Amino acid sequence: MKLYYSSVTCALSPLIALLESGAPHEVVDVNLKTKTLDDGTDYRTISPFGFVPLLELDDGRRLGEGVAIIQYIADRAPEKNLAPANETFERYELQGRLNFIATDLVKNYDLLFSSVANDEVKQAAVRALKQHYAWIDGILSEQPFFYGNEFTIADAYLFTVTGWAKLVNLDLSGFRHLHDYLNRLADRPAVAAALEREQKKN
Incomplete structure (x- = not known):
């Protein structure tokens, strides 16, 4: 490939x-x-x-x-x-997590990267992202990975998109479980x- x-x-x-x-x-x-x-x-x-x-x-x-x-x-x-088997309920749950990242997270990061979005729009994007990460932090307080107890492709995607936070100066330091999770993922070979x-x- x-x-x-x-x-x-x-x-x-x-x-x-x-x-x-x-x-x-x-x-x-x-x-x-x-x-x-x-x-x-x-x-x-x-x-x-x-x-x-x-x-x-x-x-x-x-x-x-x-x-x-x-x-x-x-x-x-x-x-x-890396993903539950096709045609299982768990696979559709995983797809829901993937779509959440692709839409709710990415679209707001896109606004923060934008050279034409005004401050009001960007502040709304920051608030939305903080709300989304509060939900993610809650999930990570109860389980080691974004979808369950094993690393999946949802973790690869969340890690990738969340890495953009530092590029747009989005402060995620208040999310302790997210912080620990990102560090654990970064240590994976x-x-x-x-x-x-x-x-x-x-």
Whole structure:
């Protein structure tokens, strides 16, 4: 498998998932400013909108959208328990957590990254994020991971998106369980390896 990737994006979560799964893979860096690969290839010939992440399978098929990609990776390595089995209630619960991150968290971070959103809009986004993280902190006070007692792709995604807090100066220090959780995740070998690669490319 081939993961088209750029630092400080949602592409970190499928990279973590790939490393956790142990699946053979190649990471291809994308310059999002120029929409090109290191060899000069126009990335829009691969991904029409120039978005990352994008997963290319060994047979040439391509899968976009991070939430879909991380589920595909999890299902290719069921023995790693990165997601509950398909067609179970637990799988739909996990998908609910993934969609929560993709919508409620990401949309508010997008407002904080925006160069056109005014202060009132940004303050509303901060309040929404604090409310969401209070809910997450409550979950983490009762269990070690965002969905249950084992690491799943929901943790890879939450870790990735929450890492943006420092980039927008969002203070999450009041959420003790979240803080401990992030530190534990950062110590996982797959997460540490993904972060090391991310930092080298920044």
